[in-house]
Structures are given as structure tokens and as C-alpha cells.
Amino acid sequence: MTFPQISAKYLEPxxxxxxxxxxxxxxxxxxxxxxxxxxxxxxxxxxxxLIFSHIKPGPGQEQE
Incomplete structure (x- = not known):
């Protein structure tokens, strides 16, 4: 799991x-x-x- 995925899944919520x-x-x-x-x-x-909402997974990265 990459940092953008961790950011979107855990840190933003x-x-x-x-x-x-x-x-x-x-x-x-x-x-x-x-x-x-x-x-x-x-x-x-x-x-x-504000910080974590701007770190999004790229279009090629799948979210689990």
C-alpha cells in the first residue's frame, strides 16, 4: 500500500x-x-x- 492510498483510506478520515x-x-x-x-x-x-485531502492516489493505482 502506497502513501497516497494510506492517506486517502486512513489519514483523511x-x-x-x-x-x-x-x-x-x-x-x-x-x-x-x-x-x-x-x-x-x-x-x-x-x-x-487540508494536507491529506490533496494527496490522492494516481489514476493507475487501485484502492483496496
Whole structure:
């Protein structure tokens, strides 16, 4: 499995889930630590998504 395939199959969805976790951390009322770093978690997921969404497998590479 090549890096573009790994990026499309695992890293891009992982970065989406990190953004969702950041939204949950920002909106929950129980932990000040997660509320404080919620925007940072969202930004980390956004940067990861922007990077990994631009790394696509070429037309000759099959996805498993």
C-alpha cells in the first residue's frame, strides 16, 4: 500500500474525526481543559484534512 492510498483510506478520515472531537471538546461543559483546547484540536484536524485531502492516489493505482 502506497502513501497516497494510506492517506486517502486512513489519514483523511482520521483528520475529519479529529475535527469532530474538537467540536465535542469545545461544546462540552464538564472539563475546562478540553474546552480550552477545543479550537486548537479543530485547527489541527483542519490542517491535517487540508494536507491529506490533496494527496490522492494516481489514476493507475487501485484502492483496496
Amino acid at each position: 482520521l483528520s475529519m474525526w479529529i475535527m469532530v472531537a474538537g467540536m465535542v471538546a469545545l461544546l462540552q461543559p464538564w472539563s475546562l481543559f478540553f474546552h480550552r483546547y477545543g479550537v486548537t484540536i479543530i485547527l489541527v484536524g483542519l490542517v491535517g484534512f
